[in-house]
Amino acid sequence: MLPLAHIPVRPSSQDCLAWSPDGELAVAAGEEVYLLIPQNGSSEPWTHLRITVSNFTSKEWPWQEQASFKDMSIGEEQARATVTALAWSPPGLAKHRRSVLAVLTSNLILSFWASDSNPTDLDSWKRVSVINKALFSGNRLQQRIRSMAWAPTNPQHVDRRTPLSQNKWGIPLIAIADDSNGLYILMVSSPFTGQSHAWTVEVLHRHNTPMSNSSNERPSLFSFAMNTNHFIDRIEFGTWDGDIPVVYRTSGILHHASVSVYQDPHSRVRPDDVTDHESLTVSLSEARTGGAKTFSQAIVTPLIKARMATEKEKFGLDNNIGSHVMVRTWGLASFNNLVAACITLHPAKMVEYTAPFEGTSTILFDAGNDNGNAKSVFAWQSLTAVDVVKTQQSVLDTNFDQILQRPLALNNIDLRIVYTALCGSLLLSDDKRLQRLQAAVDVLDLIESRATIVLLAERRALLAMENAHQLPDQELKNIIRQMTKERGEAESSSRAPEKALLDLCPFCPDGQRTIPFDSFTKAYCLQKHHFARCALTLLPLLEPEITKRCINCKREFFDERSHPEIHMESSQRLSHINLSDSNAGYIGAAQENSGNVKQSLASVLFDKFDTCPYCGGKFCG
Numbered sequence: 001m002l003p004l005a006h007i008p009v010r011p012s013s014q015d016c017l018a019w020s021p022d023g024e025l026a027v028a029a030g031e032e033v034y035l036l037i038p039q040n041g042s043s044e045p046w047t048h049l050r051i052t053v054s055n056f057t058s059k060e061w062p063w064q065e066q067a068s069f070k071d072m073s074i075g076e077e078q079a080r081a082t083v084t085a086l087a088w089s090p091p092g093l094a095k096h097r098r099s100v101l102a103v104l105t106s107n108l109i110l111s112f113w114a115s116d117s118n119p120t121d122l123d124s125w126k127r128v129s130v131i132n133k134a135l136f137s138g139n140r141l142q143q144r145i146r147s148m149a150w151a152p153t154n155p156q157h158v159d160r161r162t163p164l165s166q167n168k169w170g171i172p173l174i175a176i177a178d179d180s181n182g183l184y185i186l187m188v189s190s191p192f193t194g195q196s197h198a199w200t201v202e203v204l205h206r207h208n209t210p211m212s213n214s215s216n217e218r219p220s221l222f223s224f225a226m227n228t229n230h231f232i233d234r235i236e237f238g239t240w241d242g243d244i245p246v247v248y249r250t251s252g253i254l255h256h257a258s259v260s261v262y263q264d265p266h267s268r269v270r271p272d273d274v275t276d277h278e279s280l281t282v283s284l285s286e287a288r289t290g291g292a293k294t295f296s297q298a299i300v301t302p303l304i305k306a307r308m309a310t311e312k313e314k315f316g317l318d319n320n321i322g323s324h325v326m327v328r329t330w331g332l333a334s335f336n337n338l339v340a341a342c343i344t345l346h347p348a349k350m351v352e353y354t355a356p357f358e359g360t361s362t363i364l365f366d367a368g369n370d371n372g373n374a375k376s377v378f379a380w381q382s383l384t385a386v387d388v389v390k391t392q393q394s395v396l397d398t399n400f401d402q403i404l405q406r407p408l409a410l411n412n413i414d415l416r417i418v419y420t421a422l423c424g425s426l427l428l429s430d431d432k433r434l435q436r437l438q439a440a441v442d443v444l445d446l447i448e449s450r451a452t453i454v455l456l457a458e459r460r461a462l463l464a465m466e467n468a469h470q471l472p473d474q475e476l477k478n479i480i481r482q483m484t485k486e487r488g489e490a491e492s493s494s495r496a497p498e499k500a501l502l503d504l505c506p507f508c509p510d511g512q513r514t515i516p517f518d519s520f521t522k523a524y525c526l527q528k529h530h531f532a533r534c535a536l537t538l539l540p541l542l543e544p545e546i547t548k549r550c551i552n553c554k555r556e557f558f559d560e561r562s563h564p565e566i567h568m569e570s571s572q573r574l575s576h577i578n579l580s581d582s583n584a585g586y587i588g589a590a591q592e593n594s595g596n597v598k599q600s601l602a603s604v605l606f607d608k609f610d611t612c613p614y615c616g617g618k619f620c621g
Contacts (some may be wrong), residue, residue, distance in 0.1 A: 001214055001228060001363075002045060002338070002365040003045065003286035003503065004311075004362055004363060004364050004365060004438070005036060005045075005046055005048075005363040005365075006029060006360060006361075006362055006363075007029070007034050007036075007048070007361050007362075007363065008028065008359070009027065009029035009030065009032060009034050009050070009327065009358055009359060009361060009412045010029060010344065010356070010359030010360070010361060011028060011330035011342055011344070011361055011472075012029060012030045012082045012084065013028040013083060013084050013085060013086070013331070013618055014330065014331070015085070015331050015332075016029070016086070016330045016342055017086075017330075017331035017333035017342050017363075018086040018087055018088055018101075018333060019088065019333050019334065019335035019340070020088040020098075020099045020101070020619060021088065021091045021099055022091070022098060022099065022340060023038045023090075023335055024036070024037050024038070024119065024355045025037075025333070025335075025340060025363070026086050026088070026101055026332075027053060027086075027331075027342060027361070027363070028083035028084070028085070028086050028497060029050075029209065029361075030082055030356075031052060031080065031082060031083070031105075031375040032050050032051060032053065032083070032084065033051045033079050033083060033086065033101070033103060034048070034051075034392065035047075035048070035049040035050075035125075036048060036051055036507055037119055037120050037302070038360060040405065040552065042109070042499075042552065046504070047120040049120075049122050049125070050122075051113065051122070051125050052079035053081065053083060053103050053105065053111065053113070053127075054080070054105070056127075056442040060127060061130070064364075066453060068433075073164040080106060081105040081106065081107050081108070081109065081552070082105060082106040083103055083104070083106075083522070084104050084106050085102075085103075085104040085147065085148065085512065086101065086102070086103060086104075087101075087102045087149060087150050088100070088101055088169065089101075089102065089150050089170060089172055089174070090150060090152060090153040090169070091169065092113065092153070092168070092169025092170065092172070092193070092367055093114055093169075093172045093188060093190055093192070093193065094114035094128075094190065095114065095115070095117075095192050095193060095561075095618060096192075096509070096548070096610075096618050097169065097192070097610050097611055097618060097619075098114070098115065098618060099114075100112045100113065100114045100128070100188075100190075100364025101113045101114065101128050102131075102148055102150065102174065104145060104147070104148055106177065107143065107387065108132075108134060108144035108145050108146065108184055109128050109130065109132055110130070110145040110148055110176065111127050111129065111131070112127070112128050112129040112131065112188075112199070113125055113127055113128065114126065114128050114132075114254045117601065117620065117621055118620040118621060119620065120554050120620075121611050123539075124439060128140070128190070128199045129188075129199040129201060131174075131176065131201055132144075132145060133201075134184060134186065134201035134202070134203060135178065135184070135203070139180065139521070140311065140556070141178060141179040141180040141596045142178045142179070142180050142182060143178070143303075144178055144335065145176050145177070145178060145234055146176075146177045146178065146233060147176065147177045147231075147232055147233055147234055147235050147248075148174060148175065148176040148177070148178060148235065149174070149175050149235040149236055149237055149246075149565065150174050150237070151173040151174065151175065151237045151244060151246075151259070152171075152237060152239060152240065152244075153169060153172060153173075154170050154244070154399070156239040158462075159204065161340070162247065168610070169193075171261065172187065172188045172193075172257075173185060173186065173187075173188075173204075174186050174188060175235050175237070175246055175248075175262070176235075177209075177230065177231070177232035177235060177248065179190055181208065181209045181230065181231065181232060181256070182206050182207065182208055182209070182418070183207045183209055183235075183248060183251065183521075184203055184205070184206050184234065184235075185203075185204045185205045185207075185259060186201050186203055186204065187200065187201070187202045187204055188200075188201055188387055189201075189202070189203075200270040203291065207257070209232060209248070209255060215589055219349065220539055221487075225360065228250045229259040230250050231250060231561065232248045232249065232250045233249060233250065233554055234248065234249040234353040235247070235249075235391075236247045236248075241341055242260070243259060243260040244258070244259050244260075244261075245254065245257070245259075246258070246259055246315040247506055250527050278376075280531070281295075282364050284405075284618070287416040289590065301339065301366045302340055303366040304364050304366045304411065305362045308343065308364065308546055311327075311343070311345060311362055311364075312325045312327055312345065314591075315443055317597040319347065321347050323348070324347055324348045324349050324350065325345055325346070325347065325348060326345070326346045326347070327343055327344075327345060327346075328343060328344050328346060329341060329342070329343050330342040330343065330344065330361070337367060337368040338365060338366070338367050338368070338511055339365070339366045339367075339368075340363055340364070340365055341363070341364045342361055342362070342363055342364075342367075343361070343362050343364060344360070344361050345362070348414070349391070355612070370439040374383065379423050386614050386615055388448055388499070388614065389428070389429070389611055391614050392424070392428065392520060393428060393432075394613070395536060395609070395613055396421050396424055396425045396428070398605065398608065398609075399417065399418065399421040399601070399605065400425070400439050400443065402605070403418055403443065403446065404439070404442060404443070404446070408599060408601050408604065409599065409600050410598060410601060411600055411602075412499070412500070413503055413563065413602055414504070414601040415450060415451055415499075416448060416500070416501055416503065416539060417445070417537045417538075417601060417602060417605070418443060418447060418537065418601065419447060419502070420502075420517065420538040421537075421541055422440050422443050422444070422458075423444075423480050423483075423484060423517040423538075423607075424520060424538050425440065425547035426440060426441070426465065426476065426480055427473075427476060427477060427480060427517075427518075428518070429473055434615075437465060440462060441462060442457065444458055444462070447501070451499050451501070451553045452499075453499055455487075457483050457486040457487055458483055458487070460483075461480065461482070461483040463597065464479055471520060472533075473587050480517055480518065482516075483519065484502060484514075484515075484517040484518075485514055485516045485526075487501060487502055487514075488502045488504065488514025488515060488516065489511070489514055490512055491514075492504060492511050492512070492514060493503070493510070494512050502514070502515060502517075503539060503540050503542060505526075505527070505529050506524035506543075507525075507527070507529050508525055508526070508527050508529065509588060512525075512526050512527060513526075514526055515531070517538075519533070520533065520538060521535075532547075532556050532560040534547075534556065534557050535555040535556060535557055535612075535613075536548075536557050536558065536605060536606070536609055537558055537567040537602070537605065537615065539558060539610065541558065545562060546559050546562040547557060547621060548558055548620065548621035549619065549620060549621055550612035550614070550617045550618075550619060551617050551618055551619065552612060552615045552616075552617025552618075553612060553614055553615045553617060554616060555612065557612075557619065560606040560619060563602075588611075
């Protein structure tokens with residue numbers, strides 16, 4: 001049974017909970033966001049983090065001089081930045097294909113937060129973008145954000161010519177509403193989607209929502225004031241079915257809209273105008289889906305109801321007030337089969353005296369069965385039986401397919417990856433050794449032509465492996481070890497390190513720095529210095545700062561962003577969106593078309609295998 005979680009904060013929103021696709025639970029708590037991040041292989045089910053979202057750096061929010069005493073404002077710049085809404089993006093937008101947390105505060109500012117390394121590390125969480133800056137700066141009302149919602153991504157609607165990462169994860173879209181009742185459709189890009197070198201937000205379209213006409217021709221001053229303050233306070237997306245429906249609520253009235261995204265012949269993403277269907281405008285009481293549970297029905301599941309009663313009784317005993325206890329529910333959210341509810345406990349029939357720092361909340365969980373635990377609920381954390389050999393075959397075959405069939409730009413690290421993949425493919429114990437031997441000959445020809453070197457030791461080794469299917473594994477390993485040893489010795493004394501095909505030990509003296517290849521997971525130099533090998537490229541990991549690891553199976557990988565040669569240069573980038581003249585002023589951060597650029601082998605591999613190829617887990621580090 002997943003234990004409840006006591007957190008030392010008071011919720012600040014009626015819908016204060018939000019689950020990420022990776023099982024991270026965010027709680028809106030005043031000027032903070034409280035994060036519960038599930039732990040794998042630990043006695044404690046959660047890592048607790050508190051992120052203060054009300055602080056800005058001078059780079060995020062430029063310094064302004066103090067106004068004169070003649071000026072007075074009761075606007076949003078004087079308000080507290082209390083969190084009013086939370087929403088996680090679909091996976092794929094942040095580093096290591098994780099999700100971005102959108103945080104809307106009471107001063108009408110929408111910020112994006114993401115982890116740049118390990119999500120359990122508080123210092124890794126950074127504000128990556130302030131969305132208000134992408135809106136039209138000439139009108140203050142249009143820079144105040146009232147509500148927001150992420151659209152579910154749909155990779156099937158992405159053209160084949162877009163970058164591979166976007167083809168796999170889809171195009172991230174978010175809808176927001178401003179203070180002038182404008183409904184925006186925004187496209188978000190990040191340095192990790194292969195489109196941009198920075199976080200950018202682009203306004204694809206702005207739609208003015210219709211206002212209901214009052215039937216009272218002579219309204220009172222109070223009625224007139226209320227009727228002029230209609231805001232879109234809720235936005236929800238449906239599921240993709242050609243188009244994607246979006247429903248938004250203003251003044252208790254639901255409006256239905258439809259958004260269509262498609263590719264033009266130049267691989268540009270353009271949305272259709274957001275069209276409001278007035279015939280589908282209904283009152284709130286009639287806008288119900290048949291058979292759907294209400295919030296009260298969903299919260300009072302047997303397990304959550306029992307836990308509420310237990311917490312209520314415990315609170316009464318601790319404060320000596322018996323049964324005079326009131327339970328307040330602040331939010332409900334579900335992740336797979338896990339339902340989480342946030343409650344606070346208060347004394348009933350009496351005045352409650354408490355200080356803000358004394359506020360506490362309780363998160364109750366219901367996994368749908370009495371035997372639920374963290375590992376069964378969070379399936380991505382549970383280790384599954386992995387066919388390591390089959391996965392290695394798939395990775396190496398991908399290496400050869402990419403290098404032999406695609407016009408790639410090969411730099412030094414690409415040649416090292418190809419050479420190491422050549423060694424690994426010859427070590428594989430399967431029924432395709434003869435085919436791999438022939439492919440190895442083609443790869444040798446390619447390396448010699450690109451690096452302008454002669455690989456005599458390698459060709460002698462291939463001749464010795466002519467009957468590879470009859471040789472024992474140990475003899476094959478000895479042949480490859482001797483081959484790579486000779487290659488390393490030649491490169492140790494070479495005056496052209498830019499043409500090196502093997503990594504050299506950083507601790508050994510010249511002439512003894514060779515790291516032969518004889519294992520998929522470990523690397524030893526001649527002096528027995530030990531290094532791990534990247535589980536994707538098979539290159540030795542010579543420095544701890546250049547690695548990332550799978551959060552599930554703990555395998556180590558080369559961190560492509562730590563190496564300048566592997567930094568992805570997008571082959572195609574989304575260009576400026578052609579909108580109508582009325583929307584031309586709302587372009588926030590359009591991207592320029594950089595044309596066609598050949599990708600390197602390393603960038604293609606790390607883009608294709610952006611999650612662990614062995615277990616499907618996300619990376620951290």
